[in-house]
Amino acid sequence: MITALDGLVVHDRSGSIAGQFCGKLLCDFGAEVWLETGSDHSDIAAGGTGDRSTALDLHLNLGKRLGSPPGPPDVVICGPADDADELRRNQPAVLVVCISGFGATGPKAGWLAPEIVLQAASGMMISNGTRGKEPLYGTGNRASYAAGQAAYIQIMASLRVRAQTGQGDCIRIDAAETAAAMCFPYALQAIYNGTDRRRGDQDIPAGQVLCRGSWVCLWIYSNRFPALCRSLALDHCLTDPRFAEAHERQNHWPAFFALVQEKVDQHDPDAFVADLQGMSIIAARAYRISELRASQHLAARGYWRPVTIGQETFVLPGPPFRMAVTPAREPKDKAHAAT
Amino acid sequence: MLPLEGIRVVELTTAWAGPMAGRILSWFGAESFHIESPTRTNTWRSNRDRPNPVTYPDLDPGARPWDRCFTFNSQNLNKRSLVVDLKNPMGFSVVRRLVAQSDVLICNFRPGLLERLGLDHATLSKDHPGLIVIEMPAYGLTGPDAGFAALGPTMEMAAGMSAMIGYPGGQPTVTGPSYMDPIGGFNAAAALLTALHHRDRTGQGQHIEMAQVEGAMQFIGPELIEGADVPPDGNRRADIAPHNAYPALGDDSWVAIAARSDAEWSVLSNAVGGKQLVQDPRFVTLAARKANEDALDDLIAAWTRLQDRHAIASHLQAIGVAASAVETAPDLARSDYLRTRGFFTTLDHPVAGRHDHPGLPFHSDIAQGSARTASPGFGEGNDYVLRDVLALSEAEIAQIMASGALADTPEPGT
Numbered sequence: 196m197i198t199a200l201d202g203l204v205v206h207d208r209s210g211s212i213a214g215q216f217c218g219k220l221l222c223d224f225g226a227e228v229w230l231e232t233g234s235d236h237s238d239i240a241a242g243g244t245g246d247r248s249t250a251l252d253l254h255l256n257l258g259k260r261l262g263s264p265p266g267p268p269d270v271v272i273c274g275p276a277d278d279a280d281e282l283r284r285n286q287p288a289v290l291v292v293c294i295s296g297f298g299a300t301g302p303k304a305g306w307l308a309p310e311i312v313l314q315a316a317s318g319m320m321i322s323n324g325t326r327g328k329e330p331l332y333g334t335g336n337r338a339s340y341a342a343g344q345a346a347y348i349q350i351m352a353s354l355r356v357r358a359q360t361g362q363g364d365c366i367r368i369d370a371a372e373t374a375a376a377m378c379f380p381y382a383l384q385a386i387y388n389g390t391d392r393r394r395g396d397q398d399i400p401a402g403q404v405l406c407r408g409s410w411v412c413l414w415i416y417s418n419r420f421p422a423l424c425r426s427l428a429l430d431h432c433l434t435d436p437r438f439a440e441a442h443e444r445q446n447h448w449p450a451f452f453a454l455v456q457e458k459v460d461q462h463d464p465d466a467f468v469a470d471l472q473g474m475s476i477i478a479a480r481a482y483r484i485s486e487l488r489a490s491q492h493l494a495a496r497g498y499w500r501p502v503t504i505g506q507e508t509f510v511l512p513g514p515p516f517r518m519a520v521t522p523a524r525e526p527k528d529k530a531h532a533a534t
Numbered sequence: 535m536l537p538l539e540g541i542r543v544v545e546l547t548t549a550w551a552g553p554m555a556g557r558i559l560s561w562f563g564a565e566s567f568h569i570e571s572p573t574r575t576n577t578w579r580s581n582r583d584r585p586n587p588v589t590y591p592d593l594d595p596g597a598r599p600w601d602r603c604f605t606f607n608s609q610n611l612n613k614r615s616l617v618v619d620l621k622n623p624m625g626f627s628v629v630r631r632l633v634a635q636s637d638v639l640i641c642n643f644r645p646g647l648l649e650r651l652g653l654d655h656a657t658l659s660k661d662h663p664g665l666i667v668i669e670m671p672a673y674g675l676t677g678p679d680a681g682f683a684a685l686g687p688t689m690e691m692a693a694g695m696s697a698m699i700g701y702p703g704g705q706p707t708v709t710g711p712s713y714m715d716p717i718g719g720f721n722a723a724a725a726l727l728t729a730l731h732h733r734d735r736t737g738q739g740q741h742i743e744m745a746q747v748e749g750a751m752q753f754i755g756p757e758l759i760e761g762a763d764v765p766p767d768g769n770r771r772a773d774i775a776p777h778n779a780y781p782a783l784g785d786d787s788w789v790a791i792a793a794r795s796d797a798e799w800s801v802l803s804n805a806v807g808g809k810q811l812v813q814d815p816r817f818v819t820l821a822a823r824k825a826n827e828d829a830l831d832d833l834i835a836a837w838t839r840l841q842d843r844h845a846i847a848s849h850l851q852a853i854g855v856a857a858s859a860v861e862t863a864p865d866l867a868r869s870d871y872l873r874t875r876g877f878f879t880t881l882d883h884p885v886a887g888r889h890d891h892p893g894l895p896f897h898s899d900i901a902q903g904s905a906r907t908a909s910p911g912f913g914e915g916n917d918y919v920l921r922d923v924l925a926l927s928e929a930e931i932a933q934i935m936a937s938g939a940l941a942d943t944p945e946p947g948t
Contacts, residue, residue, distance in 0.1 A: 199732040216752075224728050254755035301874040307794075307856035311769060311777060315790035315858040318866040319710040320779070324701065329779040330788055330860050332769050333709050334698040340753040344720045345895050351727030352537040352562045353901040358734065360535075364900045372875050373895040377716035380608035381863035382892050387591040387604050391864050393786060398586070401687060403705050410706050412691045417583070441583060472682045479688035481706040483763040487694045487751075492679040498748060512758045515749040516668075516725040519655075520740035521732050 198225025199521035203354075206268040207231060207259060212336050213294045213370055214272045215255040216343030221270070221350070222258045223514055223523040230259040231274070253509055257502065257526055270350060279365050290353050292346050292366045299367075308370055313338035317374030318382060326395035341377055342370035398445055402452035409464035409486070413455075414477040417441040422474045427458045502526035536563025537901040541730070542636040544629070545569060545613075546653070548576045550686065550712065551746060552642030552670055553609040554719025559638065559726060560612035561894050561903035567636075567915060568610055569629060570617045572941035575948045578605040579912065582947060591886050600912050600944055601885040607909040611881070611891060614915030617941045620651060625939030629653070631924050634662060637733075638726055642670040642718075645680050655741035665739040666729045670722050674745035684746070686712025693750045694758070700766030707766070717753065718746035775823035776802070779860055780835045782843035788860035789843040791834065791850065796820065802855045806837045866892075883908035913942030 203226040207218035210232070222228040270290045271282055279291045293299070296308020297316075306312070311332040314320040324331040346368045353364040375382075381392045401414045415423055420441075424432045432438045432454065437447040444451065459467060464480045471478035482490070488510070493499065498513040514523035538559055543566040545556040553568065560566040568576075575581035580603045585595035590602045600606070616632070618625040633639055633653060641648055648654040648669065655667035669675060672684030673692070687708040690696045695713075696706035725742045733739055757764055769778040769790075776799075779788040793799040796819060803811040811817070811833070816826040823830050838846055843859035850857035859865065866872060867890070876897075878890040886908070893905055920931050920940075934940065 197732075199728045220724065250756035250759035253759055297871065298875065301871055303851075303871045306851045306858075307854070309774070309792050309794060309856050311779075311790045311792050312856050312858040315779065315788075315860045316871075318861050318863055319713070320790070321786075321788070321860050321862050322710045323699070323707055325704075326786065328701060329769060329781075331699055331701075331707055332779070332790065333713075334695060334764070335754050335757060337695075337709075337713070337753045341717065341720065342895075344717075344724060348558065348720065348724050348727060349896040349898055349901070351724065351731055352896070352903070353898050354731060355537040355727075355734065356535060356901040360900065362900045364898050367897040368895060369875065372872065372877060375866055375869075375872060375877065376892065376895045377713065377720075378866070379710050379712055380604055380892065382866040383608045383889070384588070384604040385863040385867040386889050386891075387886075388588060388593045389864070390588045391862050393862065399687075399711065405705070410691075410697070412688050412696075412706075412708075414685055414688060468682075475683065477683045477685055477688055479682070479684065479691040481691040481697045482694045483697045484694055484754075484757055484761060485763050487758065488761050492673065492677045493748075496674055496677040496745075496748075509759055510761070512751050512755050513748055515721045515752045516742055516744040518725065518729060518740055518742050520738060521728070 196524070197521050198524060199518065200225035203227065203270065204264050204266070204268045205229065205270040205272065206264050207272045208274040208277060209272045209294065210274045211294065212251075212255065212339040213342040213346065213368075214274075214292070216340050217292065217294070217346040217350070218259060218272055219255050220344070220347045220515070224518075224521065225524065226270075227264070228259040229264045229268070230256055230261055231263060232261070253511065257511070258524065272346070283363055283365055286363065288357065288361060288363045290350055290357065290364045290366060292350060292368070294342050294346050294368045294370065296369065297371045298369045303371070310336050310338055313370050313374045316371050318378040319374065322379070322392065322394045324394050326393065330394060338370050338374040342368050342373045345373045400445070400448070402448050402455075403481070404452060404456045404459050406459050406462045406464040406467050410481040411459075411464050411467055412479050412481060413471060419474065419476045420444070423471070423476055426470065426474060427455060429454055429458065500526050535901070536903065538562040538564040541565070541638065543567065543638040543640065544633050544636045546639070546641045546643065546647070548642065549578050550609060550715035551718035551722070552640055553578070554716055555640055555642075555668070555670070555722035555726065556613060557609050557611060558719065558723035558894060561896070561905065562901070563903065564638070566613040567632060567919065568613045568615050568910065570615055570912065572617050572619055572943075573945045573948050575600065575944040576606060578609065579603050579944065580605065581944045591889065596885065598885050598911065607883065607886055608892065610909035611905045612907050613910055614918060615910035615913055616915050616919050617913035619939050619941070622937055622939040624934045624937040626651070628919065628924070628934065628939065632919060633658060633665070635923065637664065637666060637730070639665065639667045640670070640722065640726070641668070644683060645669070645671045645675045659739060663739055664733055664737055666726060666733065666742070667739075668722055668726055668742040668744055670718060670744045670746055672746050674748065675743050686714040689714035689747050689750065693747045693754070695750070695754060698754075698757070698764040698766055701768050702766065704766065714746060714750050717750045718744065721746070721749035770827065772824070773820075775820060775827055776830050776834055778831055778834075780831070780838040782838050782846060782859070783841055784843070787843050789838055789846045790858050790860055791838075792856045794856060798855050799823065801853050802850065805850065805853060805855070806834055879905040881905060881908040885911055911942075912944060913940065916940045916942060
């Protein structure tokens with residue numbers, strides 16, 4: 196099988212979710228990635244338990260080799276104790292990658308950066324949840340994953356220059372800056388006119404209803420509103436002064452969705468979503484993890500990647516994108532770092 | 535040097551995810567053409583509904599409101615706009631010839647569009663084997679849900695994330711209001727740069743399928759592998775306490791605080807309540823703090839409530855406790871941290887004016903990207919494409935213009 200990054204040697208010394216996710220992407224698309232860990236493997240990934248078959252480790256490190264590469268690497272993903280300048284001096288052609296929370300310089304240099312802090316600093320968190328209650332940070336470690344993805348992108352760009360010049364590089368990614376860059380562009384809106392958008396005041400034509408056992412999110416553009424009303428026998432809404440015109444409707448979505456809720460609480464969520472999509476109304480079910488694992492759509496697409504390690508079989512998520520000529524390596528082709 | 539100098543990109547995209555992918559490539563120096571329809575305007579130009587003043591500089595829609603939207607103008611830096619009616623044979627011919635001279639084609643519409651247009655990879659690659667085509671449908675190109683339309687919020691629902699976010703017993707919550715679009719944009723850019731790396735070595739282009747929901751699911755990989763449902767619990771986590779946003783001085787003013795170990799709690803508790811709180815047996819261990827989390831949050835909230843959120847965060851970080859003000863958009867716009875980082879670039883837009891523009895988080899010694907030009911006006915690049923890129927004769931240009939294939943004003947209400 197051809198892989199895009201065949202021949203690229205990476206030394207993953209990061210010990211962090213962001214660094215190891217970056218290393219994982221490089222590994223998935225063909226690089227030879229060497230995972231450096233402490234002697235007791237306790238630092239295998241930030242937030243991990245040191246157990247080398249945890250879900251976190253499997254997700255981040257399956258397919259990486261354990262230890263240091265035998266020769267000079269092309270890419271070093273630094274750990275917190277690494278001196279990037281010294282690494283570059285010693286290996287002028289290497290790409291040195293430093294991923295941190297708030298950077299090594301600047302007014303927040305060295306700030307501790309767990310997920311809730313990154314989301315708070317990003318401008319995103321203030322939009323999550325209900326006005327009057329505390330804003331919500333989200334889930335998991337998504338800002339760290341995004342920082343790893345950003346590092347991967349810059350590595351790919353820098354490799355292009357290195358191929359032409361032979362020069363190495365120092366790549367610096369802040370998770371906090373990455374999270375801010377991924378925030379809805381309210382910062383530019385604030386610059387344009389001082390608007391301060393927060394949770395609850397996004398004027399979007401959307402809402403949620405609870406069907407049988409699952410929530411369904413609907414997004415109702417003006418031109419689809421009549422079709423929705425007719426399909427749910429809510430024709431009276433078309434002449435109700437609260438809903439008849441789009442700009443009035445914007446002020447009364449909760450009242451409208453309360454009417455929808457009365458109609459759909461016994462609907463099958465998947466069937467309801469399919470019906471709505473059939474009417475060109477954008478909708479989706481809020482899947483729980485167990486429901487995703489049982490998804491017929493994902494199964495039909497061959498999304499899940501089972502891998503057996505020892506006596507145990509794990510089911511891994513599929514690759515982030517599917518390349519026709521240089522696909523991601525399958526788990527069966529990989530040696531787990533633990534073996 | 536800019537790493538993608540000499541690379542030409544054509545974007546059949548709308549809204550955020552696709553333009554974000556093109557924005558990253560143009561950040562790195564690619565010449566990018568955003569193809570727009572004169573009759574189905576990019577939703578981020580806000581041409582469908584009555585102009586809402588909060589969308590525009592100085593709250594003024596101006597004569598060309600579609601050129602002044604903060605949404606469109608945030609994601610299309612460094613690009614050209616070609617407004618073309620693809621149903622017009624002369625318009626289609628312009629795009630077809632532009633793609634023939636390009637390296638990358640990005641499409642973030644539903645499956646089947648490229649085939650219907652005759653711009654699919656299988657067709658184009660016959661004459662152009664080096665072409666890279668990426669399609670970014672929400673649910674993929676195959677499978678029972680492939681034809682479903684989606685937006686960022688519905689993709690977050692479908693990706694399994696929203697069901698894990700919410701107040702206890704409450705409804706699923708969307709992030710930001712859309713976190714999936716930039717994740718999709720990043721994933722697409724990563725895929726394209728990977729494909730360009732392969733092409734640089736082999737000359738071979740390829741087709742890429744980037745199902746945005748699947749790509750985003752990488753961010754919750756461990757939860758998917760474990761396979762167990764994660765009920766929403768506000769900001770609380772099983773492995774950290776305290777871990778929440780606490781009220782601070784001012785309306786809707788909050789500070790996020792997390793003590794990730796007993797040692798961090800010891801430092802935080804000393805700041806909040808002195809030695810007595812440090813020794814309080816209700817909170818000494820993680821298990822004790824989780825068992826008494828309501829009381830714990832109340833204590834911290836009583837301490838934060840009368841203080842400035844930024845001052846609390848700075849103080850706590852200085853003593854080794856993770857904290858941040860929950861920043862607002864105006865906070866970001868004047869952030870010393872982001873400005874020191876070089877996040878903002880001042881750019882002149884001929885219709886929207888001179889403003890700072892938020893950037894991208896990629897930093898490099900040898901391959902630094904940049905924001906060089908503001909987002910294009912509607913059809914700003916029409917003439918450039920015809921004359922400079924395709925080098926058409928004046929007679930053909932006149933014929934194309936007479937056919938109505940190109941436009942520089944969107945049809946009202948579209």
